[in-house]
Amino acid sequence: MxxxxxxxxxxxxxxxxxxxxxxxxxxxxxxxxxxxxxxxxxxxxxxxxxxxxxxxxxxxxxxxxxxxxxxxxxxxxxxxxxxxxxxxxxxxxxxxxxxxxxxxxxxxxxxxxxxxxxxxxxxxxxxxxxxxxxxxxxxxxxxxxxxxxxxxxxxxxxxxxxxxxxxxxxxxxxxxxxxxxxxxxxxxxxxxxxxxxxxxxxxxxxxxxxxxxxxxxxxxxxxxxxxxxxxxxxxxxxxxxxxxxxxxxxxxxxxxxQNPVNKDKIALQKKDVRSIFLKSIVAKKSIPKGATLSEDNICTKKPLKGISAAEWFDVIGSISLRNIDEGEHIHKKDIKKGT
CATH class of the missing domain: 3.20.20.70 (Aldolase class I)
Known part of the structure; x- marks a missing residue:
């Protein structure tokens, strides 16, 4: 057979x-x-x-x-x-x-x-x-x-x-x-x-x-x-x-x-697609230097460029280190931990 x-x-x-x-x-x-x-x-x-x-x-x-x-x-x-x-x-x-x-x-x-x-x-x-x-x-x-x-x-x-x-x-x-x-x-x-x-x-x-x-x-x-x-x-x-x-x-x-899937391997293979569909933290409106980041002035949008949406709660309460324009993706170098 x-x-x-x-x-x-x-x-x-x-x-x-x-x-x-x-x-x-x-x-x-x-x-x-x-x-x-x-x-x-x-x-x-x-x-x-x-x-x-x-x-x-x-x-x-x-x-x-x-x-x-x-x-x-x-x-x-x-x-x-x-x-x-x-x-x-x-x-x-x-x-x-x-x-x-x-x-x-x-x-x-x-x-x-x-x-x-x-x-x-x-x-x-x-x-x-x-x-x-x-x-x-x-x-x-x-x-x-x-x-x-x-x-x-x-x-x-x-x-x-x-x-x-x-x-x-x-x-x-x-x-x-x-x-x-x-x-x-x-x-x-x-x-x-x-x-x-x-x-x-x-x-x-x-x-x-x-x-x-x-x-x-x-x-x-x-x-x-x-x-x-x-x-x-x-x-x-x-x-x-x-x-x-x-x-x-x-x-x-x-x-x-016959082809078991390793999710970590697949995620690595889909790196480019992930960057398109996953979201990052973006300025909802203009944020002046020294302002505190909150739900009022930040949101999450595609693509993944800058700080990941997964770090949302770590970013909330942070202080901006520069003026950030509305719609701009926020990077870690742009903020510091709040006091």
Whole structure:
């Protein structure tokens, strides 16, 4: 995985609607946006679902059941290899979530770059073992899990393979801001000691940018061609312009975080500008020699030329050593301490 910049994953999921052509078009779309990786979900209905599986989001009559929907999302081994090769051609890592052991074997065979454990598979020990033994990096979603399940899964996987990224995620589409859980980014880092990322279902770029400032190393967002297109995840997805904006924002935040600022050094660098904007003490009206300086005859004005406005209370009560014209900047040589 690329470590020099924020690692942004564009999740296609089922937005391709079972069309291989659309899937390829979406790879090109997210590559143009500048992401680091494209992610798919590998489904084989007969291996992962029964005809009794209820709908998460009831779609139109195109699919009589959730099983039929998964069936329509299937791609052949050859098609998966074609998608993987396409991703490599446009310099994207190819990530996929398997939902059955058959899917695991297909994805091993096509040599994907990174595994993603979906929220519903985090307790699937058989699958976790097989994936961990591949030796490749593993992203673990926590969208449906409590801390005990998360801990047990990470402990199990890490004994075989410690290339783990833990993703804070809440399985709502779109997610309510109250349930986003940005606080868990630091908590996961502290508790588990692995890299932590954020899987975003908000449908906007703000949440992911906030996650980056809080220490997320990886961001995953759903992608769509258009917010009005058909599909169960569209409301939680980013369109091409939003995706490109996220990438630019992520790079901007990364540069800022990689360059801590020393305020003393910056102030020295801005010496010339400081002299323009900071104020000094000026004669509000003509001040004769021997007069006492007070709020009646002095004020502060730009630029910084003479005695700084920061010395106001030290100057009050001083005695002028010469005649000072109205509007003239006052210097230390022009005054003495009053008695």
């Amino acid at each position: 690329k470590e020099k910049r924020p690692y942004i994953i564009a999740e296609i999921a089922q937005t391709h609607e079972g069309s291989l052509g659309i899937a390829h078009s979406m790879i090109d779309m997210v590559a143009e946006a500048g992401v680091s990786a494209v992610k798919f979900q590998c489904h084989y209905a007969s291996e992962e679902s029964s005809h009794d599986e209820p709908w998460r989001v009831k779609l139109r009559t195109q699919d009589a059941s959730r099983y039929d929907y998964w069936k329509r999302m299937e791609f052949s081994h050859e098609s998966w290899l074609d998608l993987r090769n396409h991703a490599k051609e446009v310099n994207l890592d190819f990530i996929c979530s398997p939902f059955s052991m058959k899917a695991v074997e297909v994805l091993k065979d096509i040599d994907i770059d990174v595994w993603k454990i979906a929220s519903g598979e985090i307790t699937n020990i058989q699958m976790l073992k097989s994936i961990a033994e591949s030796g490749k990096k593993i992203i673990i979603s926590t969208g449906l899990s409590d801390f005990e399940e998360i801990t047990n899964s990470i402990d199990f996987v890490s004994k075989i393979n410690n290339k783990i990224i833990i993703m804070q995620c809440t399985s709502e589409y779109p997610v309510n801001p109250k349930n986003i859980g940005l606080n868990l980014i630091k908590e996961y880092k502290s508790k588990f000691g692995f890299d932590v990322g954020f899987s975003d279902h908000s449908g906007n770029i703000y949440t992911s940018l906030a996650a980056l400032t809080l220490g997320a190393e990886v961001i995953e967002v759903h992608a769509t061609f258009h917010k009005k297109i058909f599909g169960p995840d569209v409301s939680s997805s980013l369109n091409p312009d939003e995706l490109a904006s996220l990438v630019r924002g992520a790079d901007w935040i990364h540069k800022a975080k």
